[in-house]
Amino acid sequence: MRRIRRWAPGLLLVAPSLLVLGIFVYGFMGWTLRLSLTSSRRRDINWDYVGAENYRELADETTLTGQRFAIDVKNIVIFTLAFVVGSLVVGFFLALLLDRGVVGESFFRGVYIFPMAISFIAIAIVWRWLLNNGTGDQLTGLNKLFSLAGLDFLQSDWFKSDSGFAIAAVALPAGWALSGYVMALFLAGMRGVPEDLREAARVDGAREHQVFWHVVRPMLLPVTMSALVILVHISLKTFDLIYAMDLKSLKIDTPALFMWFTTFEGGFFGSGAAIATLLLFGVSLVIIPYIWYSVRAERRS
Amino acid sequence: MRPGAAFPRALPRLARRLALARRLEPGEEVMRRRWRAFLAVAAVTAVAAVSACSKDVNQSPQGGTDASKVEVMSWWVGGGEEAGLNAMIALFKQQNPSIEFVNSGISGGAGTNAKAQLATRLAANNPPDSYQRHAGKELAADIKSGDVEDLTYLYTQQNWKNVFPQGLVDAITDNGKVYSVPVNIHRSNLLWFIPKTLSDNGIAAPPKTWDEFLTQAAAIQAKGKTPLSIGPAWTQKHLLENVLLGELGVDKYNGLWNGSTDWTSAEVVAVIQKYIRILSYSDIKSAGADWQPALDKVIEGSAVYNVMGDWANAYLSGDKKLAFKTGYDVTTAPGTAGVYNFLSDSFTLPVGAPHKAAAEKWLALCGSKEGQDAFNPLKGSIPARKDADTSKYKDYLATALADWSNPSTKVVGSLAHGVVASDAWNTEIDTALGLLVANGNPQAFAAAVKQSYEKNK
Numbered sequence: 001m002r003r004i005r006r007w008a009p010g011l012l013l014v015a016p017s018l019l020v021l022g023i024f025v026y027g028f029m030g031w032t033l034r035l036s037l038t039s040s041r042r043r044d045i046n047w048d049y050v051g052a053e054n055y056r057e058l059a060d061e062t063t064l065t066g067q068r069f070a071i072d073v074k075n076i077v078i079f080t081l082a083f084v085v086g087s088l089v090v091g092f093f094l095a096l097l098l099d100r101g102v103v104g105e106s107f108f109r110g111v112y113i114f115p116m117a118i119s120f121i122a123i124a125i126v127w128r129w130l131l132n133n134g135t136g137d138q139l140t141g142l143n144k145l146f147s148l149a150g151l152d153f154l155q156s157d158w159f160k161s162d163s164g165f166a167i168a169a170v171a172l173p174a175g176w177a178l179s180g181y182v183m184a185l186f187l188a189g190m191r192g193v194p195e196d197l198r199e200a201a202r203v204d205g206a207r208e209h210q211v212f213w214h215v216v217r218p219m220l221l222p223v224t225m226s227a228l229v230i231l232v233h234i235s236l237k238t239f240d241l242i243y244a245m246d247l248k249s250l251k252i253d254t255p256a257l258f259m260w261f262t263t264f265e266g267g268f269f270g271s272g273a274a275i276a277t278l279l280l281f282g283v284s285l286v287i288i289p290y291i292w293y294s295v296r297a298e299r300r301s
Numbered sequence: 302m303r304p305g306a307a308f309p310r311a312l313p314r315l316a317r318r319l320a321l322a323r324r325l326e327p328g329e330e331v332m333r334r335r336w337r338a339f340l341a342v343a344a345v346t347a348v349a350a351v352s353a354c355s356k357d358v359n360q361s362p363q364g365g366t367d368a369s370k371v372e373v374m375s376w377w378v379g380g381g382e383e384a385g386l387n388a389m390i391a392l393f394k395q396q397n398p399s400i401e402f403v404n405s406g407i408s409g410g411a412g413t414n415a416k417a418q419l420a421t422r423l424a425a426n427n428p429p430d431s432y433q434r435h436a437g438k439e440l441a442a443d444i445k446s447g448d449v450e451d452l453t454y455l456y457t458q459q460n461w462k463n464v465f466p467q468g469l470v471d472a473i474t475d476n477g478k479v480y481s482v483p484v485n486i487h488r489s490n491l492l493w494f495i496p497k498t499l500s501d502n503g504i505a506a507p508p509k510t511w512d513e514f515l516t517q518a519a520a521i522q523a524k525g526k527t528p529l530s531i532g533p534a535w536t537q538k539h540l541l542e543n544v545l546l547g548e549l550g551v552d553k554y555n556g557l558w559n560g561s562t563d564w565t566s567a568e569v570v571a572v573i574q575k576y577i578r579i580l581s582y583s584d585i586k587s588a589g590a591d592w593q594p595a596l597d598k599v600i601e602g603s604a605v606y607n608v609m610g611d612w613a614n615a616y617l618s619g620d621k622k623l624a625f626k627t628g629y630d631v632t633t634a635p636g637t638a639g640v641y642n643f644l645s646d647s648f649t650l651p652v653g654a655p656h657k658a659a660a661e662k663w664l665a666l667c668g669s670k671e672g673q674d675a676f677n678p679l680k681g682s683i684p685a686r687k688d689a690d691t692s693k694y695k696d697y698l699a700t701a702l703a704d705w706s707n708p709s710t711k712v713v714g715s716l717a718h719g720v721v722a723s724d725a726w727n728t729e730i731d732t733a734l735g736l737l738v739a740n741g742n743p744q745a746f747a748a749a750v751k752q753s754y755e756k757n758k
Contacts, residue, residue, distance in 0.1 A: 041442070041725070042420060042442055042446075042724075064729055064732045064733055064736070064749050064752075064753065065732070067732075067736060068732045068735070068736070128590050129590075132587070133586070133587045134587045135587065136603070137601065137603055138587065138598070138603065157586070157587075160586060160587060160588070162586075246533055246534075246590070247533045247534060247535065248533065248534035248535065248731055248735065249533065249534060249735070250732075250735035250736065250738075250739055251739070253735070261728055261731070262728065264413075264416070264417050264420065265413070265416075265724060265727075265728045265731075266724055266725045266727075266728030266729065267442055267724055267725050267728075268725065268728075
């Protein structure tokens, strides 16, 4: 009886949220997975099981769906690499600069973080103009800036490029929006390193860059991991930014957009659920090792 | 039995790890209060859940005779559309002072958001009393799943079959039944240009056929101008339908949508090939972000032609303050003289509408002369009826109305705007078109579109 008194109230307190999570997150994941194994259409959720047919079609490059999905997978890999690496590098250097103790630090911190407060739709509208690839009278945005600076060779077709790497241009606005956030994470991480540790290293004769490399850097690993996980899952889910940049352009199409059009415009619920399940699988490839890693780290401490 | 005995052994450990309980010393008094608080929360949740469920159960699937109010769902929430809808609502209130009008407008994405929310409500058997759809095949999925009522009786009662053009009635009839009431008509097959740009470039008149366009285009390109401006993917589909219509003619164009014209035939593939050539004379490499920026290039004179629906008229005459005929002009898209490629917004009566009697009154207004003449001059479209008050429609709209009510005009439906192809097929055509634009393979496009038709018909 005493033992029950110890744990029962706690369990009951978290029970509502466990219940809600159970239904609306894990229950719906299961529902989506189940739906992805059927030939369901909009309004006719028929539970007509077709096995892995929807997945097979996505993998089959002789079908329309398969061809588009292949493009989407290639695009999302390019986008994720460009966006995550870009944001991490830029965010890290911004943090490094601010950590030196710049005059007006809080002002700059605000300036760099602000883009995150803007909705992706608004960012897309602004950057769609900045990344315009018109020539002559239609020259605008970055290309015009390059032309004024005499750097014409830097001009690009950006997200309208035929190179197959058009989606990398979308990483520019996405990185612009998120690198301030990454900076904040890194800055917090750097500030979290106790001053006496640095002092000790200095006393031992370490130069400033050695202090950073041997003392601060190793302690930034958890921050880097968090930033990585946050960025990767944002990257896989990015929808509005691309939707508003160039609607239905296959050059910058991703699985998230394909899922939306398949499900909600075409009404192919089964096929859309299959894409959603694969997306979830992609996200869990990143999240699960991270959870495993942090649980282990917690248990060790 | 102890209350916790049924829980698996792992749960208490989990609960202890997650909850605060471990840190608090559980005094008897505190305990009891917590229990009570929990029970209260649980009870509220349970009551809410039960009442939410029972709401569905209570709603009669037959539709109510209650006419105290009417809920109308549309995506007309801005600009001329909203003004037009408000004019209709005012008229409705005047005719039916006892009925409360609930305007459930949802903005965004040319109806995409409204459609997504509508799908949820239909799935939950909680429909509005009437909702907006593009007339034609866009409604096919709703008809198939029994979401909308057959409105043939209303057409008979209101004599609509005699006041709407036959081509329109044919396009919205499904197995002899009609399920929606068209309020307005837009035209897709139009070629917009600035007269001065034509004379500056030594062009006597806009092209009558796509071959003539290609000849003109080569000359225009040689002068360093863009022959045809274009926008995002949907405007490319808009162009495709008008190239198909202009090259194949009315009968074969209609056949594309009912299976009687073979997509993979040499003739159709040749037209698709021609479409790629036409695109090569467009600015697709630096296409505008939407249809307005594409038109802007025509207004500035850097591009000569633009194929767009007649919503362009409101933009050119309203936003850009250009004079019709002198400042800007329009003609039918090449090869489509005497043809009216239409699209239309229409309203439906969902099965299980809670206020059916009031909804019927709303639909009657939608199809009436007064209703359409109140809405359309503000929206910048023409009425679906042939007997509209012509004095209300000026400039371009006057010419459109004259063409629409001309008995010799042939009416066909638009692909890009949901008249001739179901949502499912249309979505797959989007994918096929994206691939066509990227790799220029007309055979693959034709085969994919044909296959998708077979799959989705």
